[in-house]
Amino acid sequence: MxxxxxxxxxxxDFKILNRHEGLKGSIRxxxxxxxxxxxxxxxxxxxxxxxxxxxxxxxxxAGKSTTIKMMTGVxxxxxxxxxxxxxxPYKERTKNSEHIGVVFGQRSQLWWSLPLIESFRLxxxxxxxxxxxxxxxxxxxxxxxxxxxxxxxxxRQMSLGQRTxxxxxxxxxxxxxxxxxxxxxxxxxxxxxxxIRSLIQGxxxxxxxxxxxxTHDMGDVDALCKRIVIIDEGKKIYxxxxxxxxxxxxxxxxxxxxxxxxxxxxxxxxxxxxxxxEVILKKQKxxxxxxxxxxxxxTEEVIKKIYENSAASKEAAAGLxxxxxxxxxxxxxxxxxxxx
Amino acid sequence: xxxxxxxxxxxxxxFGFYARIYRKILVQDLKSKMSYRADFVIxxxxxxxxxxSGFVTFLxxxxxxxxxxxxxxxxxxFLYGFSLVALTPVQCFFDNNWNLRFQVQSGDFIKYCFRPIxxxxxxxxxxxxxxxxxxxxxxxxxxxxxWVHIGIPVTPLVIAKLVLFLLTASLFMIAIMNAAAATCFxxxxxxxxxxxMFRFKDFAKYPSSIFHGIFRILFTFVxxxxxxxxxxxxxxxxxxxxxxxxWCAPALGVLFFYLSYKFWxxxxxxxxxxxx
Numbered sequence: 001m002x003x004x005x006x007x008x009x010x011x012x013d014f015k016i017l018n019r020h021e022g023l024k025g026s027i028r029x030x031x032x033x034x035x036x037x038x039x040x041x042x043x044x045x046x047x048x049x050x051x052x053x054x055x056x057x058x059x060x061x062a063g064k065s066t067t068i069k070m071m072t073g074v075x076x077x078x079x080x081x082x083x084x085x086x087x088x089p090y091k092e093r094t095k096n097s098e099h100i101g102v103v104f105g106q107r108s109q110l111w112w113s114l115p116l117i118e119s120f121r122l123x124x125x126x127x128x129x130x131x132x133x134x135x136x137x138x139x140x141x142x143x144x145x146x147x148x149x150x151x152x153x154x155x156r157q158m159s160l161g162q163r164t165x166x167x168x169x170x171x172x173x174x175x176x177x178x179x180x181x182x183x184x185x186x187x188x189x190x191x192x193x194x195x196i197r198s199l200i201q202g203x204x205x206x207x208x209x210x211x212x213x214x215t216h217d218m219g220d221v222d223a224l225c226k227r228i229v230i231i232d233e234g235k236k237i238y239x240x241x242x243x244x245x246x247x248x249x250x251x252x253x254x255x256x257x258x259x260x261x262x263x264x265x266x267x268x269x270x271x272x273x274x275x276x277x278e279v280i281l282k283k284q285k286x287x288x289x290x291x292x293x294x295x296x297x298x299t300e301e302v303i304k305k306i307y308e309n310s311a312a313s314k315e316a317a318a319g320l321x322x323x324x325x326x327x328x329x330x331x332x333x334x335x336x337x338x339x340x
Numbered sequence: 341x342x343x344x345x346x347x348x349x350x351x352x353x354x355f356g357f358y359a360r361i362y363r364k365i366l367v368q369d370l371k372s373k374m375s376y377r378a379d380f381v382i383x384x385x386x387x388x389x390x391x392x393s394g395f396v397t398f399l400x401x402x403x404x405x406x407x408x409x410x411x412x413x414x415x416x417x418f419l420y421g422f423s424l425v426a427l428t429p430v431q432c433f434f435d436n437n438w439n440l441r442f443q444v445q446s447g448d449f450i451k452y453c454f455r456p457i458x459x460x461x462x463x464x465x466x467x468x469x470x471x472x473x474x475x476x477x478x479x480x481x482x483x484x485x486x487w488v489h490i491g492i493p494v495t496p497l498v499i500a501k502l503v504l505f506l507l508t509a510s511l512f513m514i515a516i517m518n519a520a521a522a523t524c525f526x527x528x529x530x531x532x533x534x535x536x537m538f539r540f541k542d543f544a545k546y547p548s549s550i551f552h553g554i555f556r557i558l559f560t561f562v563x564x565x566x567x568x569x570x571x572x573x574x575x576x577x578x579x580x581x582x583x584x585x586x587w588c589a590p591a592l593g594v595l596f597f598y599l600s601y602k603f604w605x606x607x608x609x610x611x612x613x614x615x616x
Binding site for chain 1: 353361372453456457
């Protein structure tokens with residue numbers, strides 16, 4: 001079994017009742033069969049190898065959560081095939097869940113009133129983890145992060161950071177083959193983010209756990225992921241390693257200019273369209289420049305560009321207005337206007 | 341890379357497994373509840389007051405009507421105590437049904453679907469309501485008091501029958517609440533359904549022979565409130581003249597519980613978890 005996850009042409013549609021306004025409308029809704037179909041995931045194929053850490057990105061509502069729910073067996077795909085650890089997740093949800101760990105959003109899955117160590121013991125029983133493996137895992141945790149202060153604390157008394165940390169530790173406890181992490185660093189301070197990133201990295205390295213990470217924080221992606229997959233509007237629009245992502249938008253540079261009043265101005269420049277020196281000269285004629293910096297475009301900017309491109313091509317397809325020619329191989333050509 | 345999770349021998353998660361897990365959660369939960377002493381004292385006090393006020397209502401009623409449909413004071417008291425005891429399991433073990441609709445609406449419910457254990461069990465095991473224990477004590481006291489005054493003989497057979505029919509009665513109430521709670525997977529206003537069903541349990545304290553026509557059929561076969569105390573208690577009170585429905589009650593109870601469980605789980609599988 002070389003691949004942890006294989007998805008082939010997976011689609012997921014939701015049927016949603018067309019709601020009408022007002023009291024009359026709600027009464028009509030009671031008997032209405034007026035459904036519209038929304039495609040949350042459209043024809044996504046994906047192969048994820050064992051031990052990989054994958055950044056699974058996309059704007060809000062792109063279909064990330066739906067994909068993960070299908071991988072965990074909570075939702076059944078409308079069409080296409082999914083294999084997770086060699087199992088069809090929605091058919092064998094219980095069996096599948098033995099080999100996966102999930103940290104979903106900011107919802108703690110631990111027993112609210114119990115000290116963390118008691119939650120661990122319960123999970124050990126639920127997953128029937130042999131005592132030796134359990135002790136080893138706790139030892140590994142101790143070596144990676146300082147767990148003593150939180151081990152005997154009830155989850156309800158923990159700070160958000162401690163709770164997230166606890167949830168991640170709990171998700172790895174039964175040594176699953178795959179762990180799904182949904183925005184694990186959301187709302188955390190810089191120090192805690194760094195702690196959680198190094199913990200994930202350590203666990204992945206030690207246990208060869210496949211990690212599927214969804215996040216809006218490009219710091220997470222830079223720190224953890226070699227490969228990223230981007231979906232938008234339910235379609236896969238990018239699937240490659242992170243270095244390639246930067247060369248994908250290689251002609252872009254971030255130009256930072258320091259004005260006389262010490263404020264920095266930032267601009268993303270497409271070198272294929274305008275010359276950096278010209279921009280600087282033009283600026284210099286307008287006002288005094290104290291300093292300039294030219295940087296390679298950051299991951300964050302690249303992702304923003306990809307989202308923007310995808311949105312622009314969608315508008316173009318819908319005939320709203322003619323967008324500037326989208327860069328190369330994005331999904332623009334493949335978009336069919338009818339689905340909007 | 342060899343993977344220990346893959347090669348781990350497949351053990352069965354049977355009744356023993358679930359009983360052990362439940363016991364462990366229960367012990368931990370009780371420990372933490374005791375540590376919130378004020379909360380514990382207030383809720384216990386509230387429970388005693390609720391039961392007392394119910395009891396006073398009952399006494400006032402009987403001051404005015406010495407018999408109800410041929411049932412005298414002690415027989416009614418027996419029925420009252422019987423229903424209190426029978427309602428204990430739903431209160432203690434299935435109280436989380438009341439939180440179901442909030443968790444379903446907020447999307448938090450999804451967390452119950454990621455563990456390799458039964459979703460219904462996992463959900464219910466999270467809450468054990470201690471208040472039910474006070475109700476149990478109150479119910480047993482009332483039952484024994486009425487028992488002595490009616491002069492029912494105490495034999496192993498009668499005790500066995502009592503236990504069997506108390507369990508039967510509990511199953512019906514649990515089934516009603518499961519089904520009522522599970523409506524939240526389809527409709528938004530399921531809170532009302534639960535409150536109405538929970539109010540219906542008050543009818544369980546009266547002999548269902550006081551209901552006529554459509555209500556009798558309704559409370560026997562559609563919303564089986566009559567089985568929450570009336571029919572099962574007849575096995576003890578009218579041991580010479582037990583109606584057929586009473587003998588059918590244990591099997592019906594299991595059936596109703598099973599159906600309500602299936603309905604609950606159907607709700608889980610139908611639920612789309614769209615709230616990300």
